[in-house]
Amino acid sequence: MLTMLGLLPTFQRRLVNWYRAARRDLPWRTERQEKSKLPDPYRVLVSETMLQQTQVATVIPYFQRFVDRFPTVHALAQADEQEVLQLWQGLGYYSRARKLRLAAQMIVQQYNGRVPDQIEQLLLVPGVGRYTAGAIVSIGYDQPAPIVDGNVIRVISRLDLIRTNARDDPGALKQIWLRAEAVVPRRNCADFNSGLMELGATICLRRNPRCAICPVRAHCQALATGQQDAVPPVRKKKILEKQRRWVLCIERDKRYLIQQRPARGRWASMWQFLTVTPGTEESTTDDITPALAVMNRLAGLKLRSLRLLSRFDHRLTHRHYTFTAYHCRLAKKARLGATQWQRWVSLEELEQYPLPQPHRNIAQLLPSAAEDGSA
DNA sequence: AATACGGGGGA
DNA sequence: TCCCCAGTATT
CATH class of the missing domain: 1.10.340.30 (Hypothetical protein; domain 2)
Structure with missing residues (x-):
């Protein structure tokens, strides 16, 4: 050898x-x-x-x-x-x-x-x-x-x-x-x-x-032997799973709701905005009116002033996510407090929390989104 | 042995 | 768009 x-x-x-x-x-x-x-x-x-x-x-x-x-x-x-x-x-x-x-x-x-x-x-x-x-x-x-x-x-x-x-x-x-x-x-x-x-x-x-x-x-x-371009051969292909996620940036008094992910699995113990998986019956439309009803049902919340922030793709090795991010407010009557896994934080406080990259990207859009909403 | 685990670089 | 990147741990 x-x-x-x-x-x-x-x-x-x-x-x-x-x-x-x-x-x-x-x-x-x-x-x-x-x-x-x-x-x-x-x-x-x-x-x-x-x-x-x-x-x-x-x-x-x-x-x-x-x-x-x-x-x-x-x-x-x-x-x-x-x-x-x-x-x-x-x-x-x-x-x-x-x-x-x-x-x-x-x-x-x-x-x-x-x-x-x-x-x-x-x-x-x-x-x-x-x-x-x-x-x-x-x-x-x-x-x-x-x-x-x-x-x-x-x-x-x-x-x-x-x-x-x-x-x-x-x-x-x-x-x-x-x-x-x-x-x-x-x-x-x-x-x-x-x-x-x-x-x-x-x-x-x-x-x-x-x-x-x-x-x-x-x-x-x-x-x-002239085989430098053929060695090593390309790997076997892997299947890419496509998934959709809706992200709700819920604002109340200039604070946003974030939740901590489980201690195991992807993005373990990191924090994120409320994230729901739309069912197959939910279309990919950007039309807000039907989306709001679906949001309220999926999130179990009374939300209002729903506005589209952005839609973008996020690719991981085995998964291809399409994130649709919304900015919205919580209805006055609704109560939602802080728990061990759920907090209301200002944008400044948010900087101290570890966020998955797609949520970090969404967070960067929030300052201007908040201004638009209050105008 | 197969799968899970992120995100970005570069052609 | 596709493959890979100064891999490790779990199942």
């Missing part, structure tokens, strides 16, 4: 040298501790958790805000879960945020605040899987550990000419992990593994790979 990469030390040296010349300034790498010249493992834990299924450019501003607010593992361990979620809102996969906080608590209690440097220990930390554990060991501590992410899957698939897509094929994925373990050097592990990923992100692109400037093109079987 190893012979197919050519001389392994040559491959390693070419990749590390290329990475050291080409690497980007990333906040979790540039802020190093003076003595050790290694990044703060806590920051590696935070950044690698944010980077799961998320592109680097998206993560950077979230990372800055997060470590600014929670600069140490102790600070995060003592944090309020809602505040952690609030800093995470918009980034997606919110269980990552919840588990990262639990991870900090575990590290404080069991490891006296020091992020473990052993794979077996890291795998017991909430939200830390094989990839993140390998990243912390190799990038945080510069110790040998394999690392496989979406980039490495693509790079190794081409180097070794693996013809199935490892994202659909557990056997191929296992092969790639073994390969990643076989190629990681004993020294310069951080730059080697970072280089493997950076290569996938900038050179070994999904489409139109830039083989002409690839530092390890001499080691690539896909290029040698």
